[in-house]
Amino acid sequence: MLVTGQLDKLADEGHVVVVSSAYHTLAPREGIRFDNLIGEQGYNGWVACGQSKLANILFAKELQRRFSSRHPAARAVVGQYFADCNVARPNRKTEDPDLAGRLWDASERIVQELMPRPTTGNRS
Secondary structure, three states: OOOHHHHHHOOOOOOOOOOOOHHHHHOOOOOOOHHHOOOOOOOOHHHHHHHHHHHHHHHHHHHHHHHOOOOHHHHOOOOOOEEOOEEOOOOHHHHOHHHHHHHHHHHHHHHHHHOOOOOOOOOO
């Protein structure tokens, strides 16, 4: 993905910071609506905001899970959610590793579709 492709450029003491908000609690009941990621089946701004904030938390947790053994910067991640400068308890959906993995996989597919394809062959 766009972010994870840059991890090797981080200094050993570098950090990845992902910002979310309490709006993650406005996400739909299922957490992420994979069949309606861009709102083509209906759009509610507050639900979309909640889903995007939930996605940020899930991304941070999945990033730590996937890269903590391979990159020093990811090993330093605590993975805590803060509100008003204090550790806070986020919505229970943020603790769903299956949802986080599914979101990660969907994000990789989307990024691959958006990335320009390398051209091969000779130009005449």
